[in-house]
Amino acid sequence: MIKRQLHDKVYWLGAIDWDRRLFDSLIPLPDGTSYNAYLVQGSDKTALLDTVDPAMAEMFLAQLADVPRIDYLVCHHAEQDHSGTIPLVLDRYPDAKVVTTAKAKTFLIDLLQIDEQRFITVADGDSLDLGGATLNFIHTPWVHWPETMVTYLAEAKILFSCDFFGSHIATSDLFVTDQGRVHEAAKRYFAEIMMPFRTVIGKNIEKLAPLAIEMIAPSHGQVYDHPEWIIDAYRDWTAGTPHNLVCLPFVSMHGSTRVMVDHLTAALMERQVRVELFNLPVTDIGKLAMSLVDAGTIVLGTPTVLTGPHPMAAYAAFLANALKPKARYLSIIGSYGWGGKTVDQLAAMIPNLKVEVLDPLLVKGHPRQDDLAQLDRLADLIVERHKKDEFRR
Numbered sequence: 001m002i003k004r005q006l007h008d009k010v011y012w013l014g015a016i017d018w019d020r021r022l023f024d025s026l027i028p029l030p031d032g033t034s035y036n037a038y039l040v041q042g043s044d045k046t047a048l049l050d051t052v053d054p055a056m057a058e059m060f061l062a063q064l065a066d067v068p069r070i071d072y073l074v075c076h077h078a079e080q081d082h083s084g085t086i087p088l089v090l091d092r093y094p095d096a097k098v099v100t101t102a103k104a105k106t107f108l109i110d111l112l113q114i115d116e117q118r119f120i121t122v123a124d125g126d127s128l129d130l131g132g133a134t135l136n137f138i139h140t141p142w143v144h145w146p147e148t149m150v151t152y153l154a155e156a157k158i159l160f161s162c163d164f165f166g167s168h169i170a171t172s173d174l175f176v177t178d179q180g181r182v183h184e185a186a187k188r189y190f191a192e193i194m195m196p197f198r199t200v201i202g203k204n205i206e207k208l209a210p211l212a213i214e215m216i217a218p219s220h221g222q223v224y225d226h227p228e229w230i231i232d233a234y235r236d237w238t239a240g241t242p243h244n245l246v247c248l249p250f251v252s253m254h255g256s257t258r259v260m261v262d263h264l265t266a267a268l269m270e271r272q273v274r275v276e277l278f279n280l281p282v283t284d285i286g287k288l289a290m291s292l293v294d295a296g297t298i299v300l301g302t303p304t305v306l307t308g309p310h311p312m313a314a315y316a317a318f319l320a321n322a323l324k325p326k327a328r329y330l331s332i333i334g335s336y337g338w339g340g341k342t343v344d345q346l347a348a349m350i351p352n353l354k355v356e357v358l359d360p361l362l363v364k365g366h367p368r369q370d371d372l373a374q375l376d377r378l379a380d381l382i383v384e385r386h387k388k389d390e391f392r393r
C-alpha cells in the first residue's frame with residue numbers, strides 16, 4: 001500500500017481491511033472497512049493524524065518507511081481501531097508527541113499504557129502551526145466517545161473528522177465515487193455507532209457550521225471531496241422528522257406470530273404506510289438499526305417463551321433501547337400458549353424510548369378473525385398518529 005496524496009502536503013495512509021466482517025464483536029461489516037490515517041507535512045513540522053487497527057500495524061509502519069520525522073501524532077479518538085498502533089509509532093519516532101484532548105490522554109494511558117511524558121494536551125480551539133499548515137483542534141465530545149475531537153486544516157479547508165461522517169467500506173477509491181453506496185454505508189455507521197448520541201452530535205454539527213469545509217477526511221471509508229450532502233444527511237438523521245415508516249422486528253417459532261406480522265404489514269401497506277420487516281433469527285442487525293434511524297413507529301413481534309419474550313425479541317428491544325431512535329410510537333404483537341409476562345417484560349426493557357405504547361396484542365395460539373380485525377385497528381391507529389405528527393414519506 002502506498003501513500004496517496006489528498007492535497008498539497010496532505011497524504012492518506014492507512015489500511016484497507018477487505019476481509020473484516022465484524023466490528024466490536026457485534027456489528028456486521030458487509031463491505032469490510034478501512035482505517036485512515038493522514039500525514040500533514042508543514043515546512044517546519046510533520047504531523048501524523050491517527051493510526052490504524054493493531055492488526056494492520058505492519059502495513060502501516062511500512063508506509064512510514066520514507067517519513068524520517070514525525071513531530072506530532074494527533075489522536076482524535078482513543079478507540080483502538082485508530083489509536084492501537086500509536087505505541088509502535090512512538091517507538092519508531094522517539095521525539096514524537098501525542099497531541100490529544102485531556103480526556104483522551106487518560107484513556108490512552110489506561111488502554112495502551114502510553115508514557116505520560118509523551119503527551120501534549122490541547123484545549124478546544126487550540127491550534128498548532130506546522131509551517132504553512134495550521135491544525136485547528138475542535139472538541140466534539142460524544143462522537144461517539146466522551147473524548148472525541150476533530151482537526152481542521154485551515155489552509156486546505158480539510159476537516160479530519162475521525163469517526164464523525166465515517167463509513168465502513170473497503171474500496172480502492174480514495175474519494176467518494178458512488179454516492180448512493182456511501183450514503184447507505186454512512187447511514188449504517190450512523191445507526192450503529194452514532195444514533196445514541198444524536199442530540200449532542202447535532203450540536204457538534206452546528207459547532208462546525210462556521211468552517212469553510214471543502215473536504216471531509218474521516219478515519220473509516222472514503223474521503224468526501226463534495227461534503228455538503230453528508231453534512232445534510234447527518235442533520236436529517238440526527239434531527240429530521242421521523243418517516244411514515246413502521247420498523248417491524250419479529251420472531252416466530254411455529255408461525256402464529258408470523259401470521260400476525262404479515263397481516264399487519266398488509267394492513268399498513270393498504271393504508272399507505274411503509275413497513276420494514278426484520279425476521280430476527282436471520283436479520284442483519286445493521287439493516288435493523290438503519291430502519292430505526294427513520295421509523296416513526298416500532299412494532300415488535302414475539303411469541304411467549306418461558307414466560308417472557310423470545311430471547312431474539314428481547315435482544316431487539318435491548319438494541320432499540322440502547323440506540324435511542326427517534327420513533328414516537330411502539331406496539332407489541334405476538335402469540336402465547338398459556339400465559340406469561342411478555343408485554344410487561346418488554347416494556348420494562350425500553351426506558352430510553354420516549355414512545356407512546358399503542359394497544360399491544362398477544363393472542364392465544366393461532367390468530368383468529370377477531371384478532372386480525374384488532375390488527376386492522378392497530379394499523380388505523382398508526383395511520384392516525386403518523387398523520388397527526390406529519391411524518392414524512
Ligand SMILES: Cc1cc2nc3c(=O)[nH]c(=O)nc-3n(C[C@H](O)[C@H](O)[C@H](O)COP(=O)(O)O)c2cc1C
Nearest residue numbers: 252253254255256257303304306307336337338339
Ligand atoms: C420453548 C418454548 C417455551 C414456551 N414458553 C411459553 C410460556 O412460558 N408461556 C406461554 O404462554 N407459552 C409458551 N410457549 C408457547 C408459545 O408461546 C406458543 O406456542 C405460541 O403460539 C408460539 O408462537 P409462534 O407460532 O409465533 O412461534 C412456549 C413455546 C416454546 C416452544
